[in-house]
Amino acid sequence: MGIVGISFGSPTSGQGFDVSSTVSQMVTNLQSIETPWKNQLSLLESQDSAVSSIGSDISTLSNALQSLTDFEGVLSGKQGSSSDNSVLELSSASSNAVAGTHTVVVTSLAETSSFVSTTLPTASAGDTLSGQLTVTVNGNTQTIDAGGDTLSTLASAINGGNYGFSANVITDSSGSRLSLVSGTSGVAGDLSVSSTVEDGTSSTAISFTQSQPGADAQLTVDGASFSSASNTVTTAIQGVTFQLLSAAPSETVQVEITNDNSAVETAVSTFVSAYNTVLQDLNQQEGDDASGNPEPLYGNSLTATLQEDIEQALDFTQTSGAITSITQLGISVNDDGTLSLDTDTLNSELNSNYSDVVNFFEPSGSFTSFGGNLSTVISNIGNNAPSGLVYEFLQQNSTEESTLNAEISNENVSISAQQSQLTTELNLANYTLTEIPQQLDNINEIYSAITGYNENGNN
Numbered sequence: 001m002g003i004v005g006i007s008f009g010s011p012t013s014g015q016g017f018d019v020s021s022t023v024s025q026m027v028t029n030l031q032s033i034e035t036p037w038k039n040q041l042s043l044l045e046s047q048d049s050a051v052s053s054i055g056s057d058i059s060t061l062s063n064a065l066q067s068l069t070d071f072e073g074v075l076s077g078k079q080g081s082s083s084d085n086s087v088l089e090l091s092s093a094s095s096n097a098v099a100g101t102h103t104v105v106v107t108s109l110a111e112t113s114s115f116v117s118t119t120l121p122t123a124s125a126g127d128t129l130s131g132q133l134t135v136t137v138n139g140n141t142q143t144i145d146a147g148g149d150t151l152s153t154l155a156s157a158i159n160g161g162n163y164g165f166s167a168n169v170i171t172d173s174s175g176s177r178l179s180l181v182s183g184t185s186g187v188a189g190d191l192s193v194s195s196t197v198e199d200g201t202s203s204t205a206i207s208f209t210q211s212q213p214g215a216d217a218q219l220t221v222d223g224a225s226f227s228s229a230s231n232t233v234t235t236a237i238q239g240v241t242f243q244l245l246s247a248a249p250s251e252t253v254q255v256e257i258t259n260d261n262s263a264v265e266t267a268v269s270t271f272v273s274a275y276n277t278v279l280q281d282l283n284q285q286e287g288d289d290a291s292g293n294p295e296p297l298y299g300n301s302l303t304a305t306l307q308e309d310i311e312q313a314l315d316f317t318q319t320s321g322a323i324t325s326i327t328q329l330g331i332s333v334n335d336d337g338t339l340s341l342d343t344d345t346l347n348s349e350l351n352s353n354y355s356d357v358v359n360f361f362e363p364s365g366s367f368t369s370f371g372g373n374l375s376t377v378i379s380n381i382g383n384n385a386p387s388g389l390v391y392e393f394l395q396q397n398s399t400e401e402s403t404l405n406a407e408i409s410n411e412n413v414s415i416s417a418q419q420s421q422l423t424t425e426l427n428l429a430n431y432t433l434t435e436i437p438q439q440l441d442n443i444n445e446i447y448s449a450i451t452g453y454n455e456n457g458n459n
Helices: 019-069 151-159 261-284 301-314 343-352 354-361 370-381 389-451
Strands: 078-082 088-093 100-108 114-117 132-137 140-145 165-172 175-182 192-195 208-212 217-221 224-228 240-244 253-259 331-333 339-341
Touching: 019 261, 019 301, 019 370, 019 389, 078 088, 078 240, 088 253, 140 151, 151 165, 151 175, 175 208, 192 208, 240 253, 253 261, 261 301, 261 339, 261 343, 301 370, 301 389, 343 354, 354 370, 370 389
Parallel strands: none
Antiparallel strands: 078 253, 088 240, 100 217, 100 253, 114 175, 114 208, 132 140, 132 192, 165 175, 217 224, 331 339
């Protein structure tokens, strides 16, 4: 601790000294005890920033890897195509679809059952009706009282009744008709309609005739006969949904299901990039910053442990399948530990050995995959509570920072009390100094009065 000297000047000048400046120097001297604490706190906070950044990049790496290890991730993605989209158009190919080629012949489309009523002249379309309408669909029979309705209100009543079929008023130059359409396509949704409905004004009977019978779509898939109540077919080819658009009994449509190599290549490239970012984070901490000062984690065991753990995970050799190491996928390790990706090599493996690429990344109950092992390692070194290395490091720093902040806070309270006491005492001393000339004058006057001595020379 330094020493602060107080200059009182001439004790008889009456000028005193600068109390504020003197107290400030003393407080600065007292605060020097906090310097090591503050320096340590600053280092810890710099480490927090660096480690948090590394932890964030490890999380990004974890997410990039998850898209490859997830059973519903990019490796499960499929693409599909049809040789004639005017006959058959693919809607989707899910993760359980199997890559391959299929042949489909569409003999006929599925049809939805419908009935239409006789025509009421335009002038009578708004007349009140009487009688009942009985409709059977899907084994359920509904009897609807049309009394008091018009064609329009009867259609509204049917549509609001959840009867398994819908109604619509068709109006053209000849008049208005009521159309009934089954809510279920195919044979199973075939309608049966009977009617005692009459126009209440003219007593004209309104009868219904079938305009379209319900019919199932007929097709062959890979030579096997197949029928579908809907033109949206979901069970003919595993994991594939396609739409029948027209019948073409003399045409064979090729349906091809392929693995989504492009999405996998993008995911692997993203993983490599995320891995390189983490390695570059760690490598950066082994040098100096732009000002020539050591990086916050220079020489810290955390960076060495993180780097060792993830590099060892890359060297993992899988014991099952044709793909046993990352080099077979075109991933090579550079001199600085970062990775490079040869997409041609990866694409070749995807085309020739897709299932083993899947097994290499996706965890399995019977063996530990490369992807499963790396996922575990990343989880153990990241931000995961309570045992992730990054998490533990930040928690430990937080504990030390709390201790240092408490010590600094306590010291500041002590210094503040001493500052107040010093100010009071030095103000008192300064007042005493400024009063000395007046006190000397008073003594001289008393002395003169007692002795008759005049210090100005007048006796």
